[in-house]
Amino acid sequence: MSEKIIESNKRQLFPDFREVFRYKDLFFTxxxxxxxxxxxxxxxxxxxxxxxxxxxxxxLSLVFGTFIAVKTPVxxxxxxxxxxxxxxxxxxxxxxxxxxxxxxxxxxKKIYFPRIIIPFSKALVGLIDFGITxxxxxxxxxxxxxxxxxxxxxxxxFLLLGILAALGAGIWLxxxxxxxxxxxxxxxxxxxxGLYLTPIAYPAEYATSxxxxxxxxxxxxxxxxxxxxxFRWSLFGGEAPNEFLLITIITVVVLFVSSLLFxxxxxxxxxxxx
Amino acid sequence: xxxxKYAIKVEKLxxxxxxxxxxxxxxxxxxxxxxxxxxxxKASFLAVDNLxxxxxxxxxxxIIGKNGAGKSTLLKLLSQITKPTEGTIRINGRVASLLExxxxxxxxxxxxxxxxxxxxxxxxxRAEVSRKFDEIVAFSGVEKFIDTPVKHYSxxxxxxxxxxxxxxxxxxxxxxxEVLAVGDAEFQQKCLGKMKSIAGEGRTVIFVSHNLAAVKxxxxxxxxxEKGKLVFHGESSAAIQAYQSCHGSQSHYENKTVTTDKTAVxxxxxxxxxxxxxxxxxxxxxxxxxxxxxxxxxSAEYAVFIQINDQFGSPVFAAEKQISNQKMTLEIAANFxxxxxxxxxxxxxxxxxxxIETLDNCCQFNVSDATSSxxxxxNYNYGPVFGNFKWH
Numbered sequence: 001m002s003e004k005i006i007e008s009n010k011r012q013l014f015p016d017f018r019e020v021f022r023y024k025d026l027f028f029t030x031x032x033x034x035x036x037x038x039x040x041x042x043x044x045x046x047x048x049x050x051x052x053x054x055x056x057x058x059x060l061s062l063v064f065g066t067f068i069a070v071k072t073p074v075x076x077x078x079x080x081x082x083x084x085x086x087x088x089x090x091x092x093x094x095x096x097x098x099x100x101x102x103x104x105x106x107x108x109k110k111i112y113f114p115r116i117i118i119p120f121s122k123a124l125v126g127l128i129d130f131g132i133t134x135x136x137x138x139x140x141x142x143x144x145x146x147x148x149x150x151x152x153x154x155x156x157x158f159l160l161l162g163i164l165a166a167l168g169a170g171i172w173l174x175x176x177x178x179x180x181x182x183x184x185x186x187x188x189x190x191x192x193x194g195l196y197l198t199p200i201a202y203p204a205e206y207a208t209s210x211x212x213x214x215x216x217x218x219x220x221x222x223x224x225x226x227x228x229x230x231f232r233w234s235l236f237g238g239e240a241p242n243e244f245l246l247i248t249i250i251t252v253v254v255l256f257v258s259s260l261l262f263x264x265x266x267x268x269x270x271x272x273x274x
Numbered sequence: 275x276x277x278x279k280y281a282i283k284v285e286k287l288x289x290x291x292x293x294x295x296x297x298x299x300x301x302x303x304x305x306x307x308x309x310x311x312x313x314x315x316k317a318s319f320l321a322v323d324n325l326x327x328x329x330x331x332x333x334x335x336x337i338i339g340k341n342g343a344g345k346s347t348l349l350k351l352l353s354q355i356t357k358p359t360e361g362t363i364r365i366n367g368r369v370a371s372l373l374e375x376x377x378x379x380x381x382x383x384x385x386x387x388x389x390x391x392x393x394x395x396x397x398x399x400r401a402e403v404s405r406k407f408d409e410i411v412a413f414s415g416v417e418k419f420i421d422t423p424v425k426h427y428s429x430x431x432x433x434x435x436x437x438x439x440x441x442x443x444x445x446x447x448x449x450x451x452e453v454l455a456v457g458d459a460e461f462q463q464k465c466l467g468k469m470k471s472i473a474g475e476g477r478t479v480i481f482v483s484h485n486l487a488a489v490k491x492x493x494x495x496x497x498x499x500e501k502g503k504l505v506f507h508g509e510s511s512a513a514i515q516a517y518q519s520c521h522g523s524q525s526h527y528e529n530k531t532v533t534t535d536k537t538a539v540x541x542x543x544x545x546x547x548x549x550x551x552x553x554x555x556x557x558x559x560x561x562x563x564x565x566x567x568x569x570x571x572x573s574a575e576y577a578v579f580i581q582i583n584d585q586f587g588s589p590v591f592a593a594e595k596q597i598s599n600q601k602m603t604l605e606i607a608a609n610f611x612x613x614x615x616x617x618x619x620x621x622x623x624x625x626x627x628x629x630i631e632t633l634d635n636c637c638q639f640n641v642s643d644a645t646s647s648x649x650x651x652x653n654y655n656y657g658p659v660f661g662n663f664k665w666h
Contacts, residue, residue: 006354006363008288029394037382110373111395112354268357271350272291 015116015264023113030121034096035128049129050136053088056195057081064201072203073238078140082232083200085133086158089126090166090224091191097122097170098187101178105274115267116260119174123167141235149237158231161252165223168255175259175266178273198224208244220244223251279366280328281447281478282352287325287361288502289347293317321347323502324361329480329495331366331446334473336493336510337482338517344502345482346451349373352480353449367446367478370397374451376436381425385416385435388424392439406442413464414438430650434461441468447478462649466491486514486554488644514554525553527620527636537573537597539631541566542620544639553639557613557646557660561606561639565620573597576622576630580604583635585615590658597622609660613643616658 020027038049057080065076072079097119101108104118141148169190176183197219199207204225208216220226226248230241241248266273322344329335339345350356352363353371378395379388389410393403403410411417414435416427424432450469469492473479483489489496489510496513498506506516527542545562546552555561565578574597581592590611593604618637623629643649648656 004365004369006351006358006365008358008360008362023397025398025400026394029391029400033380033383033387033391036387037380107378107395109355110377111371113395113397271356 011268012264014260015114015267020114020116020120023117026113027117027121027124030118031124034121034125038125050132053084053133057084060084060201070202070206074146074236075144076201078137078144078146079203079232079236080201081133081137081140082235083198083228085130085137086162086228086231087195087198087200087224088133089130090162090169090227091194092129093123093126093163093166094169094173095187095191096125097167098173098177099184100170101174101270102181102184102274108274109271115270116171116263119167119171119263122170123163126166137235146236148235151234151237153234155231155234158227158234161223161248162227162231164256165227165252168252168259171259171263172255175263178266178270194222194224197222198228200228203238204229216244217247220247221251223248223255227252279331280364281331281333281366282329282480283364284325284327284352285362285364287322287348287351287363288320288359289322289351289356290318290320290359293319320359320502322351322358325499325502325504327497327504327507329478331478332476333495334479334481334493335495335497336489336513337480337497337499338486338489338513339499343499345499346373347502348499349449349451349480349482365447368397369447369449370443370445371449372396372440372443372451373449375433375440379424379432379436382423384423385411385420385427388435389439392436393442396440396443397445398443402444410438410442413441413468430461437461437465441465441472445477447480448472449480449482451482462644466644486517486640486642488642490514490556491644524637525551525639527633532568534568535570536568537570537576537622537630538568539565539620539622539633540568542618542633542637544618544637553637555639555641557611557641557643558608560608561611561641563604563606563618563637565602565604567597567600567602569597569600575624577625578602579621579623581619581621582606582611583617583619584658585617587617590616594625609646611641612646612648612656612658612660613641614658615640 057077061077061080064070065072065080070076100118100122101115108115173183173187204219207219207225211219226241226245230245230248232238233241325348337345337348347356349371350373351358352365353369353373355371355373376388376392378392380391383391386407389407390400390403393410394400398406411420414431414437416431416435419427419431424435427435466488469479469481473492479492481489481493493510496506496508496510496517497504498513498517506513508516525544527539529538529540532538532540541564543551543564543566544553545564546555547559547562549562563580565580567573567578577594577596579592579594582590584590595602595604616639617635618639619635620631620633621629622631646660648660
């Protein structure tokens, strides 16, 4: 029999992953609840999930593809959809994970479980919408008769980077909003500017070729820049991930690891603060 | 399992809260805080103050105390919801805490889905919930509606389903906060029975309540907390007495200075059926008010007037009797007063002519309720008395 000791002066740096694993059923149940609630409330719930990114996609394609006539290796609509799929996943997970602790405050005040499960579960829910966009993407590729390149083997790697980046940002925001409610208003802003500062509707060279080296480096500090570019490269080839990929990987790892550290620091006082 | 090993051991446990703004509420304040000198003059208080106690395996312990005494904070500390400011808690065994029923219930989801949701939140695995699913549904009695979203449930059904999930937890240590005050009388009895059987299986139960009747019925041991400090830890009946004595209730009034030459009250005492001094009654026991008088030759001209006031000081009823004896007893029937705090005033007078003694609120007592049909209404003020009525 194990003895559990709660001490006031003992602080852990990282969440107890063994304990998190013990609560894996809660992780799945919370994800499943979000999914159920999302599609239970409205009869056309699935359609809502599609409609918003679909309209954004059409607008972006109209503006960048038709009005500005940005040159892309594959049809602009397909090019943008590939970028949008990863970006939408990122913004969904970041937004929902970011507000997840505040919106679960009733639970947090009444029962103990590793709090990190809450934002984690959002990463799983987001995959459902991502799956739907992926089906659309495949359909569009069939329509244009474009087969994925052999690079497609790298797609899961970029997806993994995307998940870590989204969780990193979401976990940071969720812990910050517990302390400072102001951060609730920051999230829509990040999503809005991120949509343009990420090479979704245009190839990344359009940005980097107009920028000095130091500014291009800054551009890639947005982890989604490298991830979107890499994900699209793994599907269509062309514009290969360049020397900036390292910046992306480092940023993602730093973002994710630091988010866990910060979350753990706030975790103990969450029930008192929310 | 080692024989006689403790389930919970608490050492030097304290929890401090700051009053008013907790930390910086906005980022701007926090940024400002970097440049300004730290303002540490924030008021704080100890919700739990240096507690030390041990709860052995298999004990059923009631934690009693007034509102704001620190019970809830202690509960949150024991169930790991919040971290102690000082001290250590050692826990031996799997803990489940039940600070409310139906944590995480989602109105849009069906009863079935909420059982899984709530069960996993309470720490069960999905497999465990599946295994006990039929039992949970049968206990709740909402079989027919199990695939209906719970937003369509009546509040009674909702609470029954929620309690049923909780009742089927199988922890070694169960921490419960007054969740018994739910459901109708019949369901309450079912819950009490379930709790008793949990306790009977040798599991450790920590039960927090200010319902002394329930503590009396369920617990062997009691811990009394007052202003965050431990006042008493021992047998539950002794704990209830300790609670009453620090609670300020007076079962007894005595005036030793009474001279023998005039009519006066020597003593007033509140007693239970067993004729013991008592300030804590349950709704289903009679309350005896013993009045001890000094009698002189003209005493029979005077009357004793006893008035019962509720916790707001409003009179509930009064009784009057011509003085006939040195000892007089007023019996308030069982199932008359509803739960709450009451005080007694006693006057000796010749009605509308002369009052020779005034004893305002000289004794106080508390009536608690775990059994009546009105108990489901919780704190709602349904009046001080159970009406004497019939439905036709």
